[in-house]
Amino acid sequence: MSTPILRTTRLTLSAPTAADAPAITDACQDPEIPRWTPLPSPYTLQHAVEFVDEAASRSSADSGYEWAIRTAPQHAAVSLVGMISLTRRGAGAAEIGFWMRGDQRGNGYLTEAAHAVIDHAFEPSGLGLDRLEWNAAVGNVASARAARALGFRFEGVRRGAFVTTGGGRTDGWSAGRLFTDSPTPAVWDVLG
Numbered sequence: 001m002s003t004p005i006l007r008t009t010r011l012t013l014s015a016p017t018a019a020d021a022p023a024i025t026d027a028c029q030d031p032e033i034p035r036w037t038p039l040p041s042p043y044t045l046q047h048a049v050e051f052v053d054e055a056a057s058r059s060s061a062d063s064g065y066e067w068a069i070r071t072a073p074q075h076a077a078v079s080l081v082g083m084i085s086l087t088r089r090g091a092g093a094a095e096i097g098f099w100m101r102g103d104q105r106g107n108g109y110l111t112e113a114a115h116a117v118i119d120h121a122f123e124p125s126g127l128g129l130d131r132l133e134w135n136a137a138v139g140n141v142a143s144a145r146a147a148r149a150l151g152f153r154f155e156g157v158r159r160g161a162f163v164t165t166g167g168g169r170t171d172g173w174s175a176g177r178l179f180t181d182s183p184t185p186a187v188w189d190v191l192g
């Protein structure tokens with residue numbers, strides 16, 4: 001299945017292409033990305049080229065989808081501002097993942113993009129999923145606040161369940177959102 005183009009007020013989400021490899025490489029020089037994700041560090045152009053190829057293979061196999069988050073020119077000086085993904089986790093479920101360029105954070109692009117991806121995930125005409133999962137290293141407050149804002153319910157701490165490049169294997173925060181859940185943000189005790 002090809003990765004569909006998703007549009008929001010400020011953003012266009014589409015499959016990453018070979019032409020995006022330099023922008024992906026540039027974004028992934030930010031130490032916050034390997035600090036909180038398993039992405040390689042140092043991150044080279046070759047890593048980005050391989051990532052684009054693998055994303056196309058996963059999409060063809062219907063095992064997962066990667067979207068480059070792109071701004072319209074009037075909204076930012078750069079066009080590729082982040083990446084967001086869905087990875088299938090058994091029948092009817094998938095895990096959401098994301099990163100944003102360091103200089104493009106905190107302006108709501110991630111939550112705007114993720115709403116479109118979640119709609120696509122749950123729509124019967126999209127992927128028709130029943131459940132979405134979110135996982136992060138304990139302490140990744142920025143990611144957790146984004147997941148809470150997106151209607152995910154906190155489900156617990158899993159011991160040694162998450163791996164980051166910077167910290168190795170670490171305890172993980174987990175959350176989920178069901179198709180039947182209200183999208184209204186819930187209380188997350190770990191965020192206070």
Ligand SMILES: CC(C)(COP(=O)(O)OP(=O)(O)OC[C@H]1O[C@@H](n2cnc3c(N)ncnc32)[C@H](O)[C@@H]1OP(=O)(O)O)[C@@H](O)C(=O)NCCC(=O)NCCS
Nearest residue numbers: 036098099100105106107108110111136142143145146149
């Ligand atoms: C996680 C990440 C994608 C969030 O991107 P963003 O552009 O800040 O997201 P948004 O602007 O849509 O904000 C989402 C929420 O995070 C909060 N937030 C953003 N940066 C934060 C920070 N450094 N500390 C605490 N909260 C933060 C925002 O206030 C907002 O929460 P709110 O709705 O409760 O106010 C970004 O910080 C990032 O790329 N981090 C490095 C990679 C990473 O951790 N990926 C996720 C791995 S699980």
